[in-house]
Amino acid sequence: MNTDDLQLKRATSSALLSLLNLTALPVIGFIGLLYVYSKTKPNTIDRYYAVVGIKTSLLAGIALLLVTLLVILLGGFESPLTWVYVTSYFVIVHASFILFATWTLTRSWTGEKLKRQILSK
């Protein structure tokens, strides 16, 4: 496999791992992303997607786990309003991350970067 193909393969793997980290394989997907990142060189398409994936995962971790945990701690386990907020918030934010990761995956398939600079710096 030549370098371009290998890079493209790593780029799509990164995008896929980021999506898996959000869905079926949390944490494991993230570890995979770190591994792929370690194989990439600066200013390449695979590095780009590894970075996007890692940033997406970290941001999702904060937005989904940390915020939810804080709400539960502040709102109290026994209050129905806590659960009203947590359910609605978690579902919509989680789904938004999945949709973003899905779009990223389709962009990686064609070897293009995202049109706007989101989470890549």
Next chain:
Amino acid sequence: MRETFTKGMARNIYYGGGIFFLLVLIGLSVDTVRSLPKTDNSQNLTETVAAGKRVWEVNNCIGCHSLLGEGAYFAPELGNVYTRFGESTENIKAFIKYRPVDGIPGRRSMPQFNLTEEELEAIAQFLKYTDGIKTARNWPPNIQG
């Protein structure tokens, strides 16, 4: 998708998977129908209960209530109403019978269906029979339905 995964393979998964799981579903359904008598309270399915199911249907009770969780969510669950009403068919009949014709100002109210005594008895027996169905984990979770 990769070139190695051809349209022919996708088509085979569709036909193969579709037919296989349709057969699985049919098999499971046969088994389900066979083992229903253990749970479905059919030993108490009298003619009155059957008549009560008709009363339930032709008055579109499902349009507001849920029964074993299915239906509309505008009015209380009735799968366990017999228990909730103190295991009394008389209480159920009285409730249905004395609904105000013009409703209750500002609030939800069940319509007055003008049921005959016979129909009242039938629907009450039907709800009693429904309460006797053995649902998994005794669903609903508590008496409030």
Next chain:
Amino acid sequence: MKYESQGIAKMYFIAAIALFVGQILFGVTMGLQYVMGDFLFPEIPFNAARMVHTNLLIVWLLFGFMGSAYFLVPEEAERELYAPWLAKLMFWIFLVAGGLTILGYLLVPYARLAELTMNDLLPTMGREFLEQPTITKIGIVIVALAFVFNIGMTVLTGRKTVINLVLLTGLVGLAVFFLFSFYNPDNLVLDKYFWWFVVHLWVEGVWELIMASLLAYVLIKVTGVDREVIEKWLYIIIAMALISGLVGMGHHFFWIGAPAYWQWLGSVFSALEPIPFFMMTLFAFSVVNKRRRDHPNKAAVLWALGTAVMAFLGAGVWGFLHTLAPINYYTHGTQITAAHGHMAFYGAYVMVVLTMISYSMPLMRGKKAANVTAQKLEIRSFWMMTLSMVAITLLLTAAGTMQVYLQRYSAEPLPFMIVQDKLAIFYWLREVAGLIFLSGLFLYIYSFFAKGKEVEFIAEQAE
């Protein structure tokens, strides 16, 4: 438009949109009844309004599917429709039968309607979504058979493509599974079990085939991506739909007295049900990303993407939310179900029909795409309807969570009606969102009549 008989779709689409308006009008009526219980009581009690709301939905979606098939199939099969006169005749039969049934719901008490239509001879009425009088059900079967015959003959004597064969399979399934609506045993558990053979196998089974093929067709047209690629996607999507959805039906058998193994089977397989919807999103994103042309009909492209995304959210995410048995134990039959139902129906089936209308209507009116102003308004109506549906879903989810907690989960469960009173704020906000949806729908209709500058074409002519 290559074939004259494709134009028959127009009358079907107009009827569909008109009935859609009726559906939403009754929707906002019911929304108000949730907080003002005596609104229109006893003239239009909630149960009658709900029947009209859900039955109009089913009828107009069927009009939409039929119109879509009449537009799509001749072009794919590369021949005129087998019997255009039959399609026109069935349109009027279906419209009159549907109209009379709705009037029946509204003008006489339901019990009287049952009597008038001799329900006793073959009792099928009074079950959710299958409230139609038996005679109407027979009418639906006749219309469906004539329709499937017409479409089937067109496909079988013409060019067979993956798209029209999958569509045909879906439509045959639709007609076949409806036959379960005539089976209404006295045994309630048995009744419920086979009731799902209509409801589940429609919306989580064969309708997905219809939806996926319509979406695939529009995406081929607006993106110009190679048919081979799209057909491969289509096969794998519907394969996953059937693999997960057939046994996934078990998630409806948790609490109706069916054997305990359904708890496991239903949970595991229905947990896979989001996959086909997710793949639709991936598919739509991917082919739009790889598009070979920028189609002048931007509104249609937006509807197609919107369908994929909203179907994934409504059917996939909101379905998964309460599909596992230990969770469903608490949420079954609460506003959580209502939240899922609203977004799933809108995202999957309403939007796919509107996608087809958006793509085909300009062609039937002799243009490649609607004018600039009309498209702008249509796109605005897309956002109004879609975002208000997201709001409705979130508010019902909030209401449902509160309901589950107070009525099912807390140490001292409260009675149903007490809990309903505590949910009033969510219901009021939902009503506001419903009214925005209705305004969006009016704007959508207005967009068909808006005048403006015609879109300019890039050298390559889009089809």
